[in-house]
Amino acid sequence: MADQIERYIKRLLEQQEEGVVELRRNDLAKIFQCVPSQINYVLSTRFALEQGYLVESRRGGGGYIRIVKLQMEDDKELRKLIDKTSNNLISQQVGEGLIERLQEEGFLTRREAMLVKAIIRREALPLELPLRDMVRANILKAVLLTLTRDEFNQ
Amino acid sequence: MADQIERYIKRLLEQQEEGVVELRRNDLAKIFQCVPSQINYVLSTRFALEQGYLVESRRGGGGYIRIVKLQMEDDKELRKLIDKTSNNLISQQVGEGLIERLQEEGFLTRREAMLVKAIIRREALPLELPLRDMVRANILKAVLLTLTRDEFNQ
DNA sequence: GGTGAAAGGTCAAATAAAGTCAAAAAGTCA
DNA sequence: TGACTTTTTGACTTTATTTGACCTTTCACC
Numbered sequence: 001m002a003d004q005i006e007r008y009i010k011r012l013l014e015q016q017e018e019g020v021v022e023l024r025r026n027d028l029a030k031i032f033q034c035v036p037s038q039i040n041y042v043l044s045t046r047f048a049l050e051q052g053y054l055v056e057s058r059r060g061g062g063g064y065i066r067i068v069k070l071q072m073e074d075d076k077e078l079r080k081l082i083d084k085t086s087n088n089l090i091s092q093q094v095g096e097g098l099i100e101r102l103q104e105e106g107f108l109t110r111r112e113a114m115l116v117k118a119i120i121r122r123e124a125l126p127l128e129l130p131l132r133d134m135v136r137a138n139i140l141k142a143v144l145l146t147l148t149r150d151e152f153n154q
Numbered sequence: 155m156a157d158q159i160e161r162y163i164k165r166l167l168e169q170q171e172e173g174v175v176e177l178r179r180n181d182l183a184k185i186f187q188c189v190p191s192q193i194n195y196v197l198s199t200r201f202a203l204e205q206g207y208l209v210e211s212r213r214g215g216g217g218y219i220r221i222v223k224l225q226m227e228d229d230k231e232l233r234k235l236i237d238k239t240s241n242n243l244i245s246q247q248v249g250e251g252l253i254e255r256l257q258e259e260g261f262l263t264r265r266e267a268m269l270v271k272a273i274i275r276r277e278a279l280p281l282e283l284p285l286r287d288m289v290r291a292n293i294l295k296a297v298l299l300t301l302t303r304d305e306f307n308q
Numbered sequence: 309g310g311t312g313a314a315a316g317g318t319c320a321a322a323t324a325a326a327g328t329c330a331a332a333a334a335g336t337c338a
Numbered sequence: 339t340g341a342c343t344t345t346t347t348g349a350c351t352t353t354a355t356t357t358g359a360c361c362t363t364t365c366a367c368c
Contacts, residue, residue, distance in 0.1 A: 002345060025326060035347050040327065045344085049277060060354020062157060063325035112266055115300055119273060124296035125289060135279060135289065142278035146269055156355060179316060189357055194317065199354085214364025217315035310368085317362070324355070333346070338339105 005032055005039065006046045009067060019069035019150050025057075039065070049145060050086070070148040078107075078148055085141040089133035095120045095140055107147050116143055159186055159193065160200045163221060173223035179211075197221070206255050226259045229302050236302075239295040243287035249274045249294055261301050270297055 005028070012021045029036040047053035047067055054068040072079050081098070090098075096117055103113040118124060120136045127135060146152050159182070166175045183190040201207035201221055208222040226232070235252070244252075250271055257267040272278060274290050281289060300306050 026324090036326075037328080037348075038346065041345070057326065058354080059324085059326040059352070061324045061356065062155070063354075065326075109265075111263075111306060112269060114303075114306055115266060115297060116269065116273075118296045118300040119270075119293050121296065124292050126292055127285075127289065131281075135281065138278050138280055139273050139293075142272045142275065143269060146272040149268070152265060152268055180314090190316075191318080191358080192356065195355070211316060212364075213314085213316040213362070215314050215366070217364075219316075311366100313364105313366090315362100315364075318360085320357105320359095322355100322357075325353080327352070328350085330349100331347085333344100335344070336342080338341090 001032065001034060001038065002042050002045070005034075005042045008032075009042070009047070013067065013069050019071065020066065022064050022066045024063070025065055043067070049141075052148075054145070054149070068149060068151075070145055071150055072148050075148065077105075078144055082141060082144045082148075085137055085144060088137045089130065090137040090140060091133055092120060092122055092136070095136050098140060099143075102143075102147075116140075155186065155188060155192065156196050156199070159188075159196045162186075163196070163201070167221065167223050173225065174220065176218050176220045178217070179219055193219070205251060206259070226255075226261070232261075232298055232302050236295055236298045239291055239298060242291045243284065244291040244294060245287055246274060246276055246290070249290055252294060256297075256301070270294075 008028075008031075009021065009023075012023070013019060025036050025039045028039050032038070043055050043065070047055055052070045052072045054070060055065065056068070057063070057065040072082065099108065099113050099116050099120075102108045103110065108116070116139075120139055122132070125132050125135055162182075162185075163175065163177075166177075167173060179190050179193045182193050186192070197209050197219070201209055203224075206224045206226065208224055209219065210222070211217070211219040253262065253267050253270050253274075256262045257264065262270070270293075274293055276286070279286050279289055
């Protein structure tokens, strides 16, 4: 069942240019005749960040679930960086180095680099030490993943 | 529905030079075939002061609703936001609202807004709850401070 | 000044989504 | 078979929107 739903969503994603698909949790549950929370299970096990997907949603009337496929294959270099960043600790120094490199390679503009650098500074992350480097790594990973979004590069 | 009404009003605001639009609650309700109080709902959730709008109205014969888009002229407004952000907790929702507003006001580009939004997402900040909102507030403060830097805008 | 119609305002209930979490069931494998 | 992992289910929670009954303000008119 979970596999079927996974395939279904992936098929939708392929059909859609853009790599974005938006759906109703309840509708999907009805199609597959399963409980709605089954959908959440599929999303969290098959469409997590690690697998190159981004899931956004909204509750209430007019609610939806949006699944975005990140284009990680396109760029081996980014892919490698993302892997290195995962489950890692990153110091401010190393982080700044990474950002500068991204800027030099044209992934980030001067302003974007400034913003991200400001965000990963010690002063902006009021946390004790192993934690701070962990959060910094996660922030940088979020940045790298964003770089692989089609919409980001338009 | 609420989204449609929101878009409609924003379109009117853009067409109008001045950033002011005046309308009749009942007329609008009739256009969208909804109850009049729906309009109030949209106004209070989408055109609040925090979102950069001022709503004035008058009852009785010849009554009206006037919506004014407030301009964030200069750093003054940013400073105010920095103050509000300090020593505060900010949820993902509120944070996204703030970023969208900064984008609308031209302080952030579309890409910059995407980056910051990605960074303040729950998934990018693997922390327990009071802490997560605290770190998010600090990150947003760092962003606001960066916006006031001359080098950033040069 | 009193009155009634014409606005708009408020608030709570009903409805419409989606999220969470843990127990039960099913599958896997030594 | 027994232990472990994955999947399925459903009760409960949270959030967002829609709707309607009732309230307040303003104005025109007598």
